[in-house]
Amino acid sequence: MINRVIYNGKVYYKVADLADLFEVSKYKMRNIIKTQDIGTTLKGFGRAVFVMEENVAKIEVRNEVKILETRFTADPVKKTKTVKEPVIPVEKTAKRTKKAKKEKKRADVVEMAVKKVDEKLQREFEELMEKGRKLGTELYLANKMSVANAISDEHFGTGGDFLKARINDIEKLRLIIPKLEDAVAELLEPSDESEVPLNDDTSNDEAELSF
Known part of the structure; x- marks a missing residue:
């Protein structure tokens, strides 16, 4: 060499x-x-x-x-630039960390509040559905199924079944249950009082339970 x-x-x-x-x-x-x-x-x-x-x-x-020849590149010295990372003061880092923790805690509180609201809504929905089943059964046994159907149709449309409702229908259930309670309460009134049907179709009183 x-x-x-x-x-x-x-x-x-x-x-x-x-x-x-x-x-x-x-x-x-x-x-x-x-x-x-x-x-x-x-x-x-x-x-x-x-x-x-x-x-x-x-x-x-x-x-x-002997002929010797040394060839050089256009720029034999390679140049590179170093990027200096910014130094974040410890005080600023601590403040950012503290702020991030506060924001996370606030988000956790909001999430917990939403979760509690959802759980409360779910419980109410289940209670309304259970109450609706019982009231519907009482009307069915009293051959007053047409009354229950009429109330259900009023809020869910013709042929609608409130017992197939979802939690998104909770507002409708809140309106239906009191009306079912009134209908059941009328069954306890003296039999000599006249009974006013909710619609003209009373031939379905003995129909099968549709809900």
């Missing part, structure tokens, strides 16, 4: 390296360089003799010359 010395943008070789390249002694290589007058010294390298790369072709040993 031959060593190169780059000086002021030029490539130079030491006598010893050229002697190894041409397989001759240092003494003989020194004489050849001196004869060709291609040797030079470089500032900062003492008395050492160097040969510029383009002059190596002038050295002839055993009727043989």
Whole structure:
């Protein structure tokens, strides 16, 4: 392996390296360089003799010359930029952490409140449905199913079944249950009082329970 010395943008070789390249002694290589007058010294390298790369072709040993060529890239020195990460003061970090904890706690409280509201609504819905089943059964046993159907149709449309209601229908159930309670209460009134049907179709009193 031959060593190169780059000086002021030029490539130079030491006598010893050229002697190894041409397989001759240092003494003989020194004489050849001196004869060709291609040797030079470089500032900062003492008395050492160097040969510029383009002059190596002038050295002839055993009727043989060698041409050396060093190729450089357009920019042999790669430049990179370092990105310095911003240093966040400990005080600011602590404030941000404390603020984040407060926001999380506030969000947890809101979530808990919503959850409690949902649970309360669910309980009310289940209670209304259970009460509706009992009232509907009482009207069915009293052959007053047409009354229950009429109340259900009023809020859920013709043929609608309030016992198939979902929690989104809780407002309708809140209106239906009191009317069913009134209808059942009328069953307890004296039988000599006239009974006023809720609609003209009373032929379905003995129909099967549709809900």
